Amino acid sequence: MSRDGPWRAANRVTLLENGEAFFARAFSTIAAADHEVLLETFIFFEDKVGMELKRELVNAARRGVRVEVTVDGYGSPAFSPEFLEDMAEAGVTFRVFDPHRPLLGLRLHIFRRLHRKLLVVDGKRAFVGGINFAADHLGDFGPCSKQDYAVELEGPIVADIHDFVASAMGNDGSHWSHPRSGEVGTDGPGDAEALFLVRDNGSHSNDIERRYRAAIRAAQREIIIANAYFFPGYGLLRDLRHAARRGVRVSLIVQGEPDMPFAMLAARTLYRHLIADGVLIHEYCTRPFHGKVAVFDDEWATIGSSNLDPLSLSLNLEANVFIRDRAFNSELRERLQTLRDEHCQAIDPRSLPRRRMWHVPAPLLYHALRRFPAWAGLLPAHTPRVVQLAPPAEDSLEQ
Template structure:
C-alpha cells in the first residue's frame, strides 16, 4: 500500500545528472522485458537524445516501453523525436496536453510532476531530475543541483503499480489485473535486496492530498538531534513552519538550504518573507549560491531521508502529482548528509538573524498578504473553469491521437 514501510531494499543516492543519467541509461540498456518512465520534462537535447537511443534499442529488442510525459513540462517535444519511438512500439502518453496562446503554455496547474522509472520490475529510480541537459554541469552556470535514488526491493512493485494506474482509465478497471499480469509476465516481482526500510509517499488529487507534507511533519516532530532540508521552492504551510521552530526550540539543530541563485526570482522573494519568523525561532538558513537549487530532499537524525519530486510549496503540496521515497538507512542518510554539508560549507551563504529584514508594520502586512495569497493559490485555481485532465497516447504519424478519460486516482 502507498505510504507503508517495506523491508529489504538496496538504495543508492545519485547526485545530479552526472550520476543519474548513466545509471538510468545502463538499466534501460539491460532491460529485457519492460521499461516504464514518467517525467515532467523530456527535451530533445543531448540528454533527451541519449534517452531516445536507449529506449529505442530496448523496444527494438522486444521490451515493452511506456513513457508518460507532462503536457505542460514537455509541451514542445517534436514529432521527429517521437515518431521513431512510436514506430518501434513505444507507447508515449501525454498527461493533460496543453495549448499555447501567443507562445505561452496554458493550464499550469495540477501537473504530473513526478520523475519515476521502473525497469524489468527489478530496479526503480525516483527523484527530482528531469530528462534535460540542464541537469549536468556542462550546460553552464544555470545547470541545476538535484538528487535521485536508485532502489531495488519490494517498493519497486509499488512504484510500478502507481505508474500503471496513472495511465489506466477508470472504465477499464476490470482489466487492470490482466494488463499488469501481461505487462510483467516475463519478469519476476522484486524480492528483498538489502536491509533498508522504504516507503513510497505520493500526493494526488484524490486519496493522498496531503501525504507528503504529513510525512515531513512526522519526521520533523520525531527529530531528536538534527534536521537538514534542501528544497528548491520553499513556501510550506504554517503547521510545518511551526514544527520546524518547535524542533529548534527543543534543541534540534535545524538547517534549511534554500535558493540563492534562483531560476525564478519570485521564488527567492517568497522564501525571504519567512526568514525572520524562522530565524527568530532558532532555525539556521543557508542560501545555495553556486547555481540554481532544484533539490527536494531531507535527512533527519542520521537514519531518515527523503528524496523525490515534491517541493515544499503550494504547487507541489496542493496541486501536482508528486512522488517521494522515504528511507530508513544510515548509509543513505550519511551519503545525503555529507553532500548537503559540502554544499553548506563551500557553496552557500548563511543568513544570519541580523541579515533578515526587520518585521516593520508595513513589512508584516505585505508578508501576511503575500503568504496567505500564495498559500490559497490552490483554492484560487479551483475557482477557474474546471477541466478533467486527460491522457493522450501519441499516435503513429498520419493517424488520430487516442484520448483517454481521466486517470483513476493514484494509489492502492
C-alpha cells in the same frame, strides 16, 4: 503498517547526485531491460540528454521490450515529427498528461501538473527523484546547470512503485490511483526500509507533507532540509520552529541563484520568523538548486519530486520515497553538509532588510496562496487528459 502505506524492508538504496550519476545509471538500466520500461517525467527535452534517452527507449522497444512513457504537457510542451516517428515506429507508447496548445506563445496551464519523476525497469529496479531528462542537469551546461538528487532502488519497494506507475498508465487520467498495499516479498538485496508516497488531488492530497511533519516532530538532534522552492504551510513552519526551540539543529538549504526569482523572494519572506527561533538558513549560490531532499537525525531521509511550496503541496502530482537506513542517511547528510558548508552562504539575521509598514505579513501571504486551490475550485472543473502521441500526420495533441 503506516496509515500512508506499508514500509518495505530489505531494500538497497543508492544515492545519485546530479545528472552525471543519474543519467548513467538510468540509461544503462534501460539498455539492460528484458521485458518492460515504465517512465514518468515532468520534462523530456530534445537536447543531448533527451536524444540519448530516446535512443535507449527505441533500442529497448525494437528488441521486444514493452516501453511506455508519460510526460507532462506543461513541462514537455512539444516534440518534432522525427522524434515522434522514431518512437512510434519502434513501438514505444508515448503519452502526454494534460496537453494544451500555447496561447500567443505562452504555456498557461501551470496548475495540476504531472511533476513526478519515476522510472521502473523490469519491475526490479526503480528510480525516484527530482532530476528531469534535460541537459541542464549536467555540469557542462554551464552556470545554469542544476544541483539535484535521485535514488536508485532495488528490493520489495520496487513492487509498490511499479504497481503505481502501471496503474497510472492504464487509466484515462481522470483518476490517479495510489500505491497498492498488497502482499510483497520480504527478501531483498539490502537493509533499508522504504516507503513510497504520492500526492494527488484525491484521497492522498497531503500524504507527503504529513510524513515530513511527522519526521520533523520526531527529530531529536538534527534536521537538514534542502528544497528548491521553500514556501510551506503554517503547520510545517510551526513544526520546524518548535524543533529548533527544543534544541534540534535545524538547517535549511534553499536557492540563492534561482531559476525562478519569485520563488526565492517568497522564501525570503519567511527568514525572519524562522531565524528568530534558531533555524539556520543557507542559500546555495553556486548554481540553481533543484533538489527536494531531507535528512532527520540518522533515522529518516526523503528524496523525490515534491517541493515544499503551494504548487507541490496543493496542486501537482508528486512522488517521494522515504528511507530508514543509517548508512544511506549518513551519506546523504554528509553530501548536504558539504554543500552547506562549502557552497552556501549563511543568512546573517543582521543582513535582513528592516520590515516596512507596507510589507504583507508572511502568514497572511501564505494563507492566500495556500487557499488558492479551494478558490480555484470555484471555477468550472478541469479534468486533466492523457493523450497518446503519434506522428503529427496521424494524430495531434488536440485529438
